[in-house]
Amino acid sequence: MDNQAFEMHGESIPSSSKTAEWPKKEERKSSCSLMKIFLVCLLACVITTAIGVLVLSLIYTESIGFIQRTVVKNDDTTSQAPVEKEVDIKFRFLNQLGKSKVHRFPGGDIQWARFRNDVNEYESVEEMEFGKSINNFRSKMTFGTLRIKSNGLRVPHWHFNANEHGYLLKGTAWVGVVDADDSVVTTYNVTAGQVIFFPRNTLHWIKNIGKEECLFLLFFTTHEELKTLDVDDAFFSTPEDIAARALKPQGGVNFIRTFKKQTEDQAINLPPNLQELVQNASYVQSPDNLVWRYFYDLKGSSEYPFPGGIFQWARYRINGTGLNETEKIFSESLNKHENTLTLATLRIFSNGLGQPHFHFNANEMGYVISGCGKVGVIASDVTTNFNIDIGDVIFFPVGSQHYIKSVCDEDLFLILAYSTGNQLETLRMNDYFHATADHILAQIFFKEQNEFKKIPKASKKSGK
Template structure:
């Protein structure tokens, strides 16, 4: 079905087609910067020409003609001129606007009828984060998300970092705790704890590490390079404020360094004259034993290991995908970090849930999806997410994450909690006396009998919008 609608009124310029602006008429002389006072207020000479309204050509998707409260996902990716219309609500938009952005954010352009009011902004694309720098000799890069770009994400912040083969994230420490998930490639991590015990381990895609506040450590990419996600337990964390070994040496008198380390002042003649941050270094030896430093204090006990080989943990399969959890019950050193990697098959969704004790910081690893954030008493906003986006859902605010693409959707949920827990809407209703639910929501016995008393985590669904 095609619609031709005429805008109410004329824009700044005559519009020939959607997104096209008529070229200005060439003038014989250059007008002054400012017009005359006669242009102020009522005009006795200017006439509004008839028939100059833009003729906006567009087609509506099937979901745009149904009841807005159904809220079917609208795939605008291949729509030339998507419009902010659902059912009888909304109107056409002659522009100017960013058509590319509208195509990948249909729930912002034409939100479901169930959206209401204003929640926090629960979305930030890492693709909009400034790339801190490429590192020395092109050794890598880093992008971050914090309260500067997501003011309400107060409990956690994130960094997406890449190291080329052999590249280092130089020796450093943080005021915040650092939880990490390796996204691709492999790396070697090294640290020393306050007792002087040493640690070194090799990690690959899917593995996790955690360094407590103040514990100095380094990261070096192995032969295939590495990209990893860092999550910090401070929403205002700034990667620029990291304590770097180079900066410690640059800003401590050399006489003091000499006295402290028991070496001559001349030993520091060739220290870098600026921070290294990310840089190329000597490739790590293949045999990790060559980098095991033995001290009187020994090595970090296995029960307090800074790494967890999450990649080797099988996923728990459910109807619509899979889930696997790592939290302090299995990874004790990360005392307040709990996380789940969730895979949602096409048409499925992470069930409606909320976390009673923590905000949820989410990073989208693969695919595309959408989520509706509900905030009491009546605010709801739907967001579209792509790989590389950050989502943030405050404590006890309900939400779901639906796969809106044709490939598996994968994301990681990170909590500030001693155990990964959530409350599932379906389980709550199924575990409540039926009469109470029926009296409250006016649901039929047939509907209530289909509810499940066990958490689903991920529910299966059809990829057809009509089902």
């Protein structure tokens, strides 16, 4: 029986087997070509990825490292600021102010230990570490030095976001404060060792009326970038017709147009033709009941001795304890305004010690006026010890235990500020050891209970 289907199938087999050999060779060649293309693409991807990672690494390294900048020196030469990667933890609590930028004006200069929004405004990674630290701890504190030449003027201005507390280290100045009630202007004279106070958003000025320069040590109650407006800047930012209508001068707008705007910032002003501009000046002292709201004679105040040295205070005291009538006015003024500071001078005798202690209700910031010392800080996550010298700024976060020791032949002398307008609350190591039961101490330190009777109580309080 003929089977056509089988015959057709049988005939097709040899035909297909003969034609199948050539495509297999082509497939092998095609597969090889595809493999080569795949490998080339893979290699290109690897190279591209490596380059991308390298570029991102460089960008990241640049962003986390301090930005290298060209520094112009006084001799007109240039150098590159070093790129630092790691910073000693002590600079969270130490600012070597003498190394910071000096902002010069016709009438004086200013230096800062403060937080900056723009990292390019820091002079070094150490300075940036301090700025970040006072900001991270929400310290409500910033420090600066203000030098005013003889006859120079810190122009009338106000601060949007901070009270200002100052200590006059040298010189003689005349200060003016315009109160919220525009009919009350308080003016007073300040000499070395005295304190000035300007509440936030209060217009004030400082005029050097002596023959030597004035040096003010200033504390501001903000850990953010300080915001200030000078009167001349406010004036020239006001439309002429608006200024004329507000001031109502003779000559109207034409008179307003005669005001001259300086090309440079005049924050501390001293025109070369000052004698031509000013023929008569009087430096009036307002009544005590006005002056002492913004002034305190720290140098002439009571001394509070302790075994290692002496404190003097410009502070609030509950019920005015230990204060005379004028000091009570200042004390109440501090407590009345929000976020004010307590100021103090601390003198530690040669080789004396301000023993370990901490503050319940305040951060602390200080400036070394004379002498040299050693400081120790124990914060929640770090412990550090470092030396301090003239011109250094120190910072102790609230609750951190710290000590200050004089290590020179001369006394160590500092101006200190505490971020509270209330009565300062402090606990010293000697006090908390005696306040802790002996059997608790014995269990903590693996020492017999009666051994702790060898620790004497402090004979005098520091008043701190």
